[in-house]
Amino acid sequence: MVECEILDKCSFYKKYDNDETMGNTLRGFVNYYCKGSGRNVCVRKKVRKALGGSEFIPVNMKPDGRPVENTSDEEWPALVKTIASMKI
């Protein structure tokens, strides 16, 4: 298993990987993206690269660029939303 190279810097992973209440859907995201081949197409990494750092990436942004279930993207910066939705 090859893990994402920035696991220890990722607020999403740090918050949700240790969340015992995390459902199977979110566990699937962690397994596919953070601990699997999906790490190469993670939207969080795309945003990080575009902004030059992780500090502006919302914790509740999943690796597919959508908010974690039962959370909202209302407070995400517009630039983050724009980059996340771009096909780059």
Ligand code: SF4
């Ligand atoms: S969410 Fe993305 S950046 Fe964060 S650990 Fe998983 S694959 Fe890496």
